[in-house]
Amino acid sequence: MKSLKENLQKAHIVIIGSGIIGKFNALELSELGLQVTIIDPTEIQNSSYAALGLLMGNMYQKRKGRSWALRKQSIELWPQWITFLQKFNSELNIEKPLIQLTTNEEKFKKLEKFIYENNDQNLQILEKDSIFIKNINKAFQTQNIKGMISFKDGRINPFSLLQTLDKCLRHKKINFLEEEIVKIRKLNSQWISTTRNNENIKSDMVILCNSLKAVDLIDSIISPNITLKPVLGQAMEIDINEAEVNLLSLPKQFNINGINIIPKSKNKLIIGSTDEYSTNPEENTFEKLTNFLDKKPYWLMKGKISKKWYGIRSRPDGQPSPIMKNFTDGLIICTGFYKNGILLAPACSKWVANEIKNYLF
Ligand SMILES: Cc1cc2nc3c(=O)[nH]c(=O)nc-3n(C[C@H](O)[C@H](O)[C@H](O)COP(=O)(O)OP(=O)(O)OC[C@H]3O[C@@H](n4cnc5c(N)ncnc54)[C@H](O)[C@@H]3O)c2cc1C
Structure with a gap:
């Protein structure tokens, strides 16, 4: 044998x-x-x-x-x-941490419960006075953002x-x-x-x-x-022409109300992604991807798309x-x-x- x-x-x-x-x-x-x-x-x-x-x-x-x-x-x-x-490639790495934020009180309560029940040092609630929350509130002109930080999760390019x-x-x-x-x-x-x-x-x-x-x-x-269903996802890179906003003061990667945000430089960020049950990208990407807060910050409203792309994922049905x-x-x-x-x-x-x-x- x-x-x-x-x-x-x-x-x-x-x-x-x-x-x-x-x-x-x-x-x-x-x-x-x-x-x-x-x-x-x-x-x-x-x-x-x-x-x-x-x-x-x-x-x-x-x-x-x-x-x-x-x-x-x-x-x-x-x-x-x-x-x-x-x-x-000696530069390949996972950038940590990853931050998940919400303005929804009920969702935040779930996050708190999850963290309390898991007792994992790598997962923590972000308090109002944390530097991350302060900088996010300042940049997005909000007061009610809350969330958690995961020191073990992150992003690979x-x-x-x-x-x-x-x-x-x-x-x-x-x-x-x-x-x-x-x-x-x-x-x-x-x-x-x-x-x-x-x-x-x-x-x-x-x-x-x-x-x-x-x-x-x-x-x-x-x-x-x-059965596999196509689910199209769009993402975009946005240029911000606003001297007062420094996107590098924000965390390296975070998610607000389900939308992922990755600041790339002082005035450039990536936002993604949509969930479209189709194979053709919808037209209103900017609106869809920037409407994650009750009120959009002025600099985001004036932002210009410098790159836009999409991919079609397959989702098993049933x-x-x-x-x-x-x-x-x-x-x-x-x-x-x-x-x-x-x-x-x-x-x-x-x-x-x-x-x-x-x-x-
Ligand atoms: C905008 C967007 C953002 C995303 N963000 C994240 C994220 O942050 N984190 C994460 O984990 N995932 C993310 N995803 C999901 C992730 O991209 C997918 O889950 C993953 O890429 C699936 O990989 P795959 O190899 O299965 O499919 P694909 O990358 O689609 O590869 C399938 C390949 O099969 C080939 N193919 C098809 N038919 C044939 C054939 N008959 N013969 C030979 N080759 C064929 C195609 O050409 C294609 O190259 C995101 C997806 C999108 C669209």
């Missing part, structure tokens, strides 16, 4: 989709010594490139179930991945992360094919992935990380009972996100990430690696 090591080294795995999930899986599997090919016609428009990179793990208020388990594992794995990836992963995957000699897969099928003991140019790629296993299109590829071979399923015949689906793909990538690729080890042995 062949050893696990021999089986792993011989096996060829095809990963369809090269967003954050495809890339993380490729890296995790190459670390096991597997031969990996990752296939994607164009990654530049995927949702991973649109992400803001907030890692909201510890501040997640539900402390049981699969969603929490995946977050918990990802929080533990992220520091190890950062150390590993820093060999390829998604563009930098994706570029670093690419560098690492090239170093690991992972095959990359710039093609669209239009069909997959099983022939004898092998999987055949057919490209739009009619090229057939053989592999022992296929991992579907191609978001909305994943279901199209498996519909004809199994009845997956999975079941929790993400979809992680092993169809047992060498076919795995790991997609439907909706909001937290960047955060959850380490835990989900670990799950895929374990499934593969079990299948090949």
Whole structure:
């Protein structure tokens, strides 16, 4: 009988989709010594490139179930991945802390209860006299903002992360094919992935990380009972032309009433993201993204959009996100990430690696 090591080294795995999930899986599997090919016609428009990179793990208020388990594992794995990836980009880091704010008294009470019940030193209520709250109140001309700070959560720059992963995957000699897969099928003991140019790629296993299109590829071979809905998310960079406001006096990343805010310089900030159940961006992005307070501060009202972008995420209909399923015949689906793909990538690729080890042995 062949050893696990021999089986792993011989096996060829095809990963369809090269967003954050495809890339993380490729890296995790190459670390096991597997031969990996990752296939994607164009990654530049995927949702991973649109992400803001907030890692909201510890501040997640539900402390049981699969969603929490995946977050918990990802929080533990992220520091190890950062150390590993820093060999390829010494500047890659997670900027901490992360602040969640609300003007809604009921939501604040829930935050207080959550923090009281969890007794975690890394999660704290932000008192009215904290420097963060004072600076936010001053800049946003508010008095009723309250919230919590998570010292373990933060933000990774998604563009930098994706570029670093690419560098690492090239170093690991992972095959990359710039093609669209239009069909997959099983022939004898092998999987055949057919490209739009009619090229057939053989592999022992296929991992579907191609978001909305994943279901199209498996519909004809199994009845997956999975529906993925597109949820478009928009974000924008705004230039503030106001000498009195210094955005750098604000925390590095924070969320007010569900909207994420990332000051980039003294007079530039990123705001995101919308939730649009559609594939075409709505027109009124500025309004949607800046209406998170009863009264908009004057400088934000006068702000000018300098960049605007969007990404289409896939949200499972009728079941929790993400979809992680092993169809047992060498076919795995790991997609439907909706909001937290960047955060959850380490835990989900670990799950895929374990499934593969079990299948090949
Ligand atoms: C505006 C915005 C802000 C966000 N902010 C955050 C955040 O702060 N934190 C966070 O954790 N998450 C955030 N997200 C969510 C996060 O971006 C997604 O959960 C994550 O990117 C999903 O990654 P993915 O690899 O599954 O999908 P994608 O990045 O969409 O990649 C799927 C890939 O599959 C490829 N593909 C499709 N069909 C085929 C085919 N037939 N053959 C080959 N390839 C194919 C596509 O070209 C694409 O490159 C945000 C999303 C948006 C839109």
